[in-house]
Amino acid sequence: MEEFVNRIKNECQTLADLEKIRVEIFGKKGILSEGFAKLKYIPEDEKKEFAALLNKQRDELGALIETRKSELSELEVALKMKSEAVDVTLFNEPISTGALHPVMATMDRIIEYFMLQNFSLETGPLIEDDFHNFEALNLPKYHPARDMQDTFYLNDFRLLRTHTSPVQVRTMLANKPPIRMIAPGTVFRRDMDLTHTPMFHQVEGLIVEDGDKVSFANLKSMLEQFLKHMFGDVKVRFRPSFFPFTEPSAEVDISCIFCQQEGCRVCKHTGWLEVLGCGVVDPNVFKAVGYKNVSGYAFGLGVERFAMLLHRVPDLRSLFEGDLRLMEQFK
Structure with a gap:
């Protein structure tokens, strides 16, 4: 759990990085899917507590991923706008307007x-x-x-x-x-x-x-x-x-x-x-x-x-x- 929290907060610098971690956690072969698959092998008296822990991790990691996704999206938009910005004061082309013959x-x-x-x-x-x-x-x-x-x-x-x-x-x-x-x-x-x-x-x-x-x-x-x-x-x-x-x-x-x-x-x-x-x-x-x-x-x-x-x-x-x-x- 701590490993994924650190990776989400510190290692994910792009939406592609975040998506890769999301698949590791929530994918069909992700860590949570493997955890829920183990429930059938856990004794009945421990199953409820183990399931509650998995649900808590799923909710916390899911919320953390959404928060980081919003931050990265805003950052990506800001970087794109900065890279495509045009300083209109650099140009002074004459504007040609029409007129009646x-x-x-x-x-x-x-x-x-x-x-x-x-x-x-x-x-x-x-x-x-x-x-x-x-x-x-x-x-x-x-x-x-x-x-x-x-x-x-x-x-x-x-x-x-x-x-x-x-x-x-x-x-x-x-x-x-x-x-x-x-x-x-x-x-x-x-x-x-x-x-x-x-x-x-x-x-x-x-x-x-x-x-x-x-x-x-x-x-x-x-x-x-x-x-x-x-x-x-x-x-x-x-x-x-x-x-x-x-x-x-x-x-x-x-x-x-x-x-x-x-x-x-x-x-x-x-x-x-x-x-x-x-x-x-x-x-x-x-x-x-x-x-x-x-x-x-x-x-x-x-x-x-x-x-x-x-x-x-x-x-x-x-x-x-x-x-x-x-x-x-x-x-």
Whole structure:
């Protein structure tokens, strides 16, 4: 008994050592099993006392083993935690966090502005048909202005939409005036240079009212406020232009935010930057969607163009090349 007590207390340094002693005591061939086997050979008057002694040894050794097992388990956990411990102060690796792409951030900013002005947000399919993309917008077949679009055509005579204006057509076909909407989204054209990519993003707006409530003066006032919101205290000018789906039409410029109209490479020394197009909706567009006795105006802008100006990015292609050195600047 004393031998096992000493071994349990002093020799057992691991759970494996303790298990080995436990088997020696409580195993099928252990010392207690041998002791209980001898009971049948012991005289009756001594059997009770011998059995009581065996039970006492079993209980005491069992309790001692459990106590030592708990101590060794805690010690083993402590040693493992110590061996696997990491001093976090030894490392100073930079944590890289994500951020919105500058084009998406710019689009969100534009959408937020117009939704606060009570414009609804409308969307449409990326693959369109000829009617919604061209004919309903006063661009009949063989119209020379179709060449400006550089369209991607599919084998089934459908096409990748060249602007978000088809969303305006779909919205007018599905609703009656008044309409006050914007249509942000992706568009596609066969073009690739410093200021154009085959895929880009537009936000177009449309307001339609019954009668003659809407005029070019309304359009001019609304766009001036929007451009000052986006670019700060800039001058705004409207130049006569041509778009098949608006008449009269205008292109809108802002005073150069890079040189304050002193002349620079970005504004080509004119002092002005073109930012969007607009106009009063052509009557033929209203005729195509079945509207009568209404008036309205529309405008459209390239989101990438706005992002380039806001963030001083000289090459549009840089926004889509996935260069982390550029993207990380917009965190």
